[in-house]
Amino acid sequence: MPPPNTDRSASTPTLTPPAITPSTAGSCEGDSFGTSSRAGLVPNPHIAFPKLTPLIQYLDSLRARADLSKLSSLLQSLDVTGSDIAGCCQFGVKGYRRNTIARSDWYELLALCWRSADCTPIHDHQGVSCAFKIIQGVGTEIRFSQTPSGLIRPVGFIEMNPGYVCAAEDADIHQVCNMQAAGTDLVTLHMYSPPIIAMNTYAFANFISPDAVASYIHTVPAFQSSFEAPSATGTPDLPC
Numbered sequence: 610m611p612p613p614n615t616d617r618s619a620s621t622p623t624l625t626p627p628a629i630t631p632s633t634a635g636s637c638e639g640d641s642f643g644t645s646s647r648a649g650l651v652p653n654p655h656i657a658f659p660k661l662t663p664l665i666q667y668l669d670s671l672r673a674r675a676d677l678s679k680l681s682s683l684l685q686s687l688d689v690t691g692s693d694i695a696g697c698c699q700f701g702v703k704g705y706r707r708n709t710i711a712r713s714d715w716y717e718l719l720a721l722c723w724r725s726a727d728c729t730p731i732h733d734h735q736g737v738s739c740a741f742k743i744i745q746g747v748g749t750e751i752r753f754s755q756t757p758s759g760l761i762r763p764v765g766f767i768e769m770n771p772g773y774v775c776a777a778e779d780a781d782i783h784q785v786c787n788m789q790a791a792g793t794d795l796v797t798l799h800m801y802s803p804p805i806i807a808m809n810t811y812a813f814a815n816f817i818s819p820d821a822v823a824s825y826i827h828t829v830p831a832f833q834s835s836f837e838a839p840s841a842t843g844t845p846d847l848p849c
């Protein structure tokens with residue numbers, strides 16, 4: 610079992626922020642696999658989610674990319690339950706849903722809601738500091754590394770219980786899933802600095818010949834469906 614995933618920040622390269630104007634702090638909007646839909650507005654996140662106020666105040670003060678260890682530390686000390694952010698927790702019809710609580714040019718704060726078997730694509734975090742906390746349920750993080758062949762390989766996984774803080778940045782590659790039984794939801798609170806626009810996604814192999822595929826008797830539908838959903842929409846992936 611690899612060590613806790615909270616100390617991978619060695620540097621925070623400077624970065625020109627993506628343009629997000631105007632600031633939409635206070636809104637609560639969501640998308641699932643890039644299919645955007647508005648989920649109702651929250652006039653003031655400090656009123657709607659008072660336990661997030663210290664976090665939002667810090668994030669609003671950012672004028673550059675946040676240090677990953679700082680984001681992790683803030684989440685570690687944050688005392689938030691599912692009921693504290695229930696007003697911003699909506700689930701997607703297919704795939705996990707990203708509900709935006711607040712954002713500026715330099716950060717995005719979201720509640721992600723996952724049904725059983727919802728997964729991100731395998732992705733990295735180029736140019737972004739990303740930290741999230743398990744609020745409700747048990748999440749699973751699978752980590753990967755690059756190999757000289759250009760293919761990736763899994764290097765371990767972690768079952769993340771409520772309160773666990775996961776952090777990743779730049780070349781870190783992982784996948785996050787709700788692997789709990791059907792009917793058991795997962796809620797996570799995410800911070801990105803700056804907001805993610807697009808990240809690299811990965812698969813295990815570039816090409817498998819039809820003959821090789823035909824030689825297998827069974828495929829695993831649950832595995833396939835995790836990766837078909839994003840590409841089927843033709844929209845960019847926005848992983849966790």
Ligand SMILES: [Fe+2]
Binds near residue numbers: 733734739777849
């Ligand atoms: Fe991620």
